[in-house]
Amino acid sequence: MGGKSEPAKSESMATKPDLLITSFFSFKSLKLKTKQQELLLRISILGLVYILAFIARLFSVLRYESMIHEFDPYFNYRTTLFLTEKGFYEFWNWFDSESWYPLGRIIGGTLYPGLMVTAALIYWTLRFLRFFVHIREVCVLTAPFFASNTTLVAYFFGKELWDTGAGLVAAVLIAICPGYISRSVAGSYDNEAVAIFALLLTFYLFVKAVNTGSLAWALASAFGYFYMVSAWGGYVFIINLVPLYVLVLLITGRYSMRLYIAYNCMYILGMLLAMQIRFVGFQHVQSGEHMGAMGVFLLMQVFYFLDWVKYQLNDTKLFQTFLRITVTSAILVGGVAVGVGTASGYISPWTGRFYSLLDPTYAKDHIPIIASVSEHQPTAWSSFMFDYHILLFLFPAGLYFCFKRLTDATIFIVMYGLTSLYFAGVMVRLILVATPAVCLISAIAVSATIKNLTSLLRTKQKVSQTGSTKGAGSSKASSKVTLDQSQPFQKNGAIALLVGVFYLLSRYAIHCTWVTAEAYSSPSIVLAARGAHGNRIIFDDYREAYYWLRQNTATDAKIMSWWDYGYQITAMGNRTVIVDNNTWNNTHIATVGRAMSSYEDEAYDIMRSLDVNYVLVVFGGVTGYSSDDINKFLWMVRIGGGVFPVIKEPDYLVNGEFRVDKGASPKMLNCLMYKLCYYRFGELTTEYGKPPGYDRARGVEIGNKDIKLEHLEEAYTTSNWIVRIYRVKPPTNRL
Amino acid sequence: MKQSSVVDLLLLLLAIALLTTPAFSDLVLSKVERRIDVTSQIARVSKTLKVVNSGSESVSEFILTFPKFLGNNLAYLSVSHSEGKGKSKRTLVNLSVREADSKGIPDSISVYSVALPKPLSKGDTLTLEVVAAFTNVLQPFPEKITQGEIHLVMLQESAQYLSPYAVESQSLSIKLPNARIESYTKLENTKLQGSELKYGPYKNLQSYSYSPIVVHFESKAAFAVAENLVREIEVSHWGNVQVTENYNVVHRGAQLRGEFSRLDFQARPNPRGASAFRHLLARLPPRAHSIYYRDDIGNISTSEMQSDSKKTELLIEPRFPLFGGWKTFFTIGYGLPLSDFLFASEGKRFLNISFGSPILDLVTEKLIVQVVLPEGSKDISVTTPFAVKQSQEIKYSHLDIAGRPVVVLEKNNVVPDHNQHIQVYYKFSNINLLSEPLMLISGFFILFITCIIYTRADFSISKSSPTYLAKLQWDEVLATLQEVQSIIQKCLATHDKLEASLRDLSRTGDIQTCKAARKSTDSLLKDLSKELKPLLGFLQSSSLASHISPKVEELVAKEKELEEKLMAKHTTVVEGYEKKSSGRDIENRIASQQQKIITLRQEIEDLLEFIDEI
DSSP states (O other): HHHHHHHHHHHHHTTOHHHHHHHHHHTTTTTTHHHHHHHHHHHHHHHHHHHHHHHHHHHHHHSSOOOOSSSHHHHHHHHHHHHHHHHHHHHHHHHEOOSSSOOOTTTTSSSHHHHHHHHHHHHHHHHHOOOOOOHHHHHHHHHHHHHHHHHHHHHHHHHTTTTTTHHEEEEHHHOOOOHHHHTTTTTOOOOHHHHHHHHHHHHHHHHHHHHHHHHHHHHHHHHHHHHHHOOHHHHHHHHHHHHHHHHHHHHTTTOOOHHHHHHHHHHHHHHHHTTTSSTTTHHHHBBBBHHHHHHHHHHHHHHHHHHHHHHHHHHHHHHHHHHHHHHHHHHHHHHHHHHHHHHHSSSOOOOOOOOHHHSSSSHHHHHHHTTSGGGGGOOOOOOOOOOTTTTHHHHHHHHHHHHHHHOHHHHHHHHHHHHHHHHHHHOGGGHHHHHHHHHHHHHHHHHHHHHHHHHHHHHHHHHHHHHHHOTTTHHHHHHHHHOOOOSSSSSHHHHHHHHHHHHHHHHHHHHHHHHHHHHOOOOOOOSSOOTTSSSSSEHHHHHHHHHHHHSSOOOOOOOOOGGGGHHIIIIIOOOOOOOOOOOOOHHHHHHHHHHHBBBBBHHHHHHHHHOOOOOEEETTTTTTTTHHHHHHHHHHHHHHHHHHHOOGGGOBTTTTTTSSTTTOOHHHHHHHHHHHHTTTGGEEEETSOHHHOOETTTTEEEEEEOOOSSSEEEEEEEETTSEEEEOOOOOOOOO | HHHHHHHHHHHHHHHHHHHOOOOOSSEEEEEEEEEEEEESSSSEEEEEEEEEEEESSSSEEEEEEEEEHHHTTEEEEEEEEEEEESSTTTTEEEOOOOEEOOTOOOTTTTEEEEEEEEEOOOTTTEEEEEEESSSSSEEEESSSTTSSSEEEEEEESSSOOOOOOHHHHHHEEOOOSOOOOOEEOOOTTTEEETEEEEEEEEEETTTTTOOOOEEEOOOOOOOOOOEEEEEEEEETTTTTTEEEEEEEEESSEEEOOOOHHHHHHHHHHHTTTTTTTTEEEEOOOOEEEEEEEEEEEEEEEOOOEEEEOOEEEEOOOOSBBTTTTTTEEEEEEEEEEETTEEEEETTTTEEEOSSSSSSSTEEEEEEEEEEOOTTTOOEEEEEESSSOOOEEEEEOOTSSSSSSSEEEEEEEEOOOOOOOOOEEEOOOGGGGHHHHHHHHHHHHHHHHHHHHHHHHHHSOTTOOOOHHHHHHHHHHHHHHHHHOOOOHHHHHHHHHHHHHHHHHHHHHHOHHHHHHHHHHHHHHHHHHHHHHHHHHHHHHHHGGGGGGGGHHHHHHHHHHHHHHHHHHHHHHHHHHHTTTOOHHHHHHHHHHHHHHHHHHHHHHHHHHHHTTTO
């Protein structure tokens, strides 16, 4: 690139022949100018960071294989497959009868299509370029690819906020930050994979629009917002944070024409675009979560109007009265509108998920289905440490620097950082949203610190240099040096601090690599353990069971399982399920929960009414796999009991304790879930020196070893017993 | 046994009907030996027939017959006769066999006609070796069993050889697996020796003799049937033959009834799961590499491989054991070195590769072999040792434009006996090899060219807009700044030269050269300051450079001052030398100047750095 800027310049001044010659001369000497050196360095660093962000996420492929991870990605993969096979219109109008039997699900209207469309576009582009790759490979590598793109956005954002140095540091930090890697390793084909990119891009473009007041940037940010809306439900964060930011600017008296242009253009166009996504549609103007943005939009107009009136009136007293009247009437009108809207049901109230964000205890009391998901739990300190490492300490330092140099842009990043960090504290999964902000602010801290320290070092060096050129014998020179050293240990201190910073940063890199390799690269479909001799043992039971279903059951068979496994069964088993991870119908899930927690004959009636052919349970008693259905069972009881009061949680507990051994409650020992998990388990010796029927996941001997099934029979159990499938027998003939 | 008795009855009626038909020709089979091997799921029948022409005319055609229920399941048939006398010289020569229309022979019999190598004249004898493989003739009975029950199958045959010719002496031996034998039809001369069941010898049988027998026995063989097998053989002239095989495997034995208990299967696998199979063994060609084994949902980690110089053995374990009626689908793929399979003959290349599946004892109901040739192959022809359905397709793979020609060979009911080599002949010129790398190179070339054009082209819409003009001006300012910088750098370099000349002076004391150096630098510096003037003028006039020009001016002024100081120092030193003053004296005199020079130089460097950062 060094050669690139050089000819460009010689071209612009072609009118001056002498200059042309001299510039040519300097080109010939092949010594790059400092500027060009810097550009070359910057671009090569960015290129390396881009590659680093990609390859750091390939641990999962190297350790396991190129496969889709976890739960939701399987649904995304299935829909992407459908999209590439059938085309966009079929996809948009897809009614899926394979899930939520017998209700079905309108896929086109209930998903965020951004991810699937993105992957399909990449796929089609590659095919157009004559690279005939499999769609699975595209899906697996979508997340790392977008993570790489995010580093670029982070660089530009950092540059916009502070300077290029901060941008580079931000790119490096975000490339390997575990908080982001956790959701973007190869194979984690989830909405978040592209959404974080879209989120950061929208924010960057908006800040750029505010800084420049350019309509083009505002338009770009509206499109960024549209992409975000199409990709993830987290767009609500943008549409609340941006108005909040605008409000803060208005209050702090930083209102400007730039802000007016940026916000209005972004809001109006963004809203119109967002409404094109069917899942969002009119919610964008009707639901409570979006009302703030509209309020700020109107406020902005009032502000502008007042500004104009002030300019016209030229009379402070008159203006004051006018101001009072306008503000009161505006607030009145707004209040009445909101009141009427809410009362008439035109404006829908806030959803449960939104409430639970603002009030962490809300879900626990009111919506067990949200509280039951592990990633919706409040975040522990340890996971902050785990995901952010040194960023946790750099973040406050960065805030200090931001406050020291307060601009429109730094106000934005401060607000983004603080709000998202609060949400990250409420829900584990929202650490992801806070990660870019934390990285950016930390990058400002790192960059500013290093810059200060090095400039300190460099000025010192120059003085000592002059001292040496002068010769040792000069006494005046030495007196000047002592004059300069007003702070005697400044240089040494700076060196020590620099070493400290580099030590911290290298610890961060080591930590990130370790976390990525050990914790975040497991596909969770395939479980790996260390054997007695240190060898790697693979438990591939999930796929074994799903593949058995796919191959050896009738194509229209209905599978009942807890909702966690719904997406996987439809994607890998290709069979109809009763409930899945979409959790849109609480009653339906509660029905399954009720069936699982009832006695076998009651459950049989429920299963008959749902046309269930097979029941699938996940059981870790043989291998010691702890996230199995017995450990999730209390949530089934709670969710079932929330809709059907017949199911009472205390029936399954003994003195408030959940047990499966002899001391368990009779209802527990005979409910369907218990029977299906422990059927014939009592005859199996799992561990040497323990009685038969010893449950290794819970470390107890089970309480009911003599389980007889009347209406179900074992259809398949995987080699490590992790997945057990039962066939629902047809009713016996009446005598 | 209801079903089999019905079959028996039908066969009896058939035999009676047959007996009434007239003899076919004058050939007589003087000796017939039949051996049936049912240790696997395929019934392999090998017969040795001694044919004698007892008539007057010479005969060039020999008729082979099978009962229809066997003939329909005939997968493989080969007839050969031994040439040359003496055991050592015997070579087997394959004879051509075709399905003949059954003129004068009832529909319940399948007829095959064998063309004899030379017409058999009167009284001559000929020994024919017939090998036939039948699938689906071992019927599971009972048809549904539970996990713990043993797997019983039933074979129906005729104790006497069904032939349009009279048979003088014949015998039959059936090789059963080494396991339980439930029952068998007892006729005269029936013997059971270990696991071998013998019928005969029977003498002087009429044509179309038939006497049905049924053997009911336990089979432990894997009844693995590939309902559908697609083998894709892709030839790359870069040195690889990539084989990808997609199997739809089903267990065609007795179906599993009731529940599958993992506990029983784990604890007592032999009685409780004997009817299932867990493994399939594939014997791949030697030097097979990059082997993979996967299915729709990912890699299957349960497989083992052993390889030596003669073969590569791959033990495939499906995700779950296959019980009767259970299905699975999987893909195996492997690469083979091109040099082992591709040869050249008469200006053509040919691929010589095995037709069937490498898995042992696997019956394939429908086999599709797709040979993908490199893009640009022409004149494609195929030779196969047996009849197959042929067609051609086009396949698009990486970096293809015209697509690769694909030869599609289709055959139903394939048994391991079909694992013979087929040859695919084609023409291909080596230049085509370069097309793909060239495409990639040109692709990148175009990419870079567009980048270069993009950075150099001016895409602004309005050439008169103020921002555009400002940008142009700013570019000019930057360029000028760079000029200024380079000139100042040059000045500094000349200063260094001057200093160097002083140092030379102190070493050599040669005043003349020092003066000459001074002169040349003087003129040089003058030129440089002349160059600097218009640039400074431009910066002062430019509105955009208003915040820079003071700095630049300061820089230039500092430089001037430095120049003056240097000159003064130079003069002082030279004068000092001319006056022959002592070195210390001179040093003392210039010390203050030296101090100033250093600080000035420092300031200039700082200013330069500042300008550099703009």
